[in-house]
Amino acid sequence: MNTIVIGAGQAGLSTGYHLRKLGQSFVILDGNARVGDQWRAQWDTLRLFTPAKYDGLPGLPFPGERWNYPGKDEVADYLESYAAHFDLPIRSSTRVDTLERVDGRWAVDVGSERILADNVVVATGTFGRTPSLPDFAVDLDPAIRQLHSSEYRRPGQLKRGPVLVVGASHSGCDIAYEVAETHKTVLCGRDPGQLPIRPGQRGQGLFWPVFLFVGRHLVTRRSPIARAAMEELRFHGGPMIRVKRADLLARGVERVHDRVTGVQDGLPVLGDGRVLEVANVIWATGFRQVFDWIKAPVTGEDGWPRELRGVAADVPGLYFCGLSFQYAFASMTLPGVGRDAAYVANRIAARSRADRSLAAA
Incomplete structure (x- = not known):
């Protein structure tokens, strides 16, 4: 197996979409019985803050009226249909117990089963967590x-x-x-x-394109001001x-x-x-990031992974997708996760090509 993606939320599905486009072999492991169950478990009246027009993942628009703000069950059903539409290889009800490095590869333990892979994408995102x-x-x-x-x-x-x-x-x-x-x-x-604007109010057609452009392209980890915003968002909420x-x-x-x-x-x-x-x-005190199931030195003093744009700094073949402020303010949202997933998938494909070249030399 070339790549294992852990988590079939929006981050894992987007990563799978891009890996398939690049011809990479992979499987997505998820602990839920159905894709979207994590959204179904949210409070009844939860709705997205962004309109459906901007909520589609790569390759498939979000259905329905463009300026509707989808509810949590609509999001869950969309994610399930996304996985089916692209026939993504998902193993549901498969909870990962540990992840460790063994003889230059990654070993993923699922109960008594061990799966080996060259690369692992931890796509549990900001929502694979323990209540704080x-x-x-x-x-x-x-x-x-x-x-x-x-x-x-x-x-x-x-x-x-x-x-x-x-x-x-x-x-x-x-x-x-x-x-x-x-x-x-x-x-x-x-x-x-x-x-400064309420979702659904007059003027949203002008507000959202500007806000999302800023959230995707200007408020990024390249900016010192944005790095301060990253700490604020990760530890104090939005x-x-x-x-x-x-x-x-x-x-x-x-x-x-x-x-x-x-x-x-x-x-x-x-x-x-x-x-x-x-x-x-x-x-409503947020969540603690818990990565003690990864038996490798992946976190910094703040408890978050040491990564840049989802690429682990110290551990070859380990990637993340869906983290809060992974690259930009929009990273953990439906409108922003696709770009991060594409970057991670491209890095995996480049690593695979380098490994093949090395083996052929």
Whole structure:
């Protein structure tokens, strides 16, 4: 096997598309039963922030009305149809346990099976991760309903009584806005800023082409300012997009910019000492990148892979696709992942050609 791609989300599928165009042999391994299941598991009202016009992966436009903002199930179905349309070789329900270097090749362990390959693309992206929770979360009163944002589906999951949403990036704001319709809600966390336009409003036809051009071509890792933005996005989340400050205010969300720093008598405590009497806590606190299953020195001090444009710095034959800010602000989005996938696939093809030339010499 020349290449194993781990993950059949948008990053893995895009990589597979480009590998096939380049005549490379590969297989995509994915732990889910169906392509798109990771999207199906998101909260019910989740919608993309970009219109369908810009959401297609390489070679296949996103179906439907161009200025529709697809829901999570539409995205899942599109990814499944994408895999079928290009007949990509996918092994579903195949969870990778470990990845290690053995005699100059990569060994991928799947249960008792070991698969060898010259190259591996880790395409679990920014979504192949473990929920990030503070250590003191376990000290909250067991009567408080705790959910991470990845577990939240709808307000009906919550107990009666006030809700604390911790983390005010776009997902935290969206969830706080939704639950505030039926629960008294406090949203806690730093203000990440907000985009100047609301998805779907007048003027979007002018805004999105400019915004996506900037996000793809100007805000890249070549720029010192963008490298600072990369750290901000990777560790603190993105700005408010659909739900704005005024929306939260209008719905009665109490906005607190202080941090939750601990627990007192089973209740969450803010940095200023205020104790919040709540019945529910939703942790919109992001995810920890976990790469300890890769038995090779791939991460830096910040816990992220040492890579440039998805090419591992120190380990031959190892690549990444779908990372937040892999090359540009748009890298982890549907409109941006295709370019990164093409770059990775081209590097794999170039490595394969070099290996064949060396063998023939």
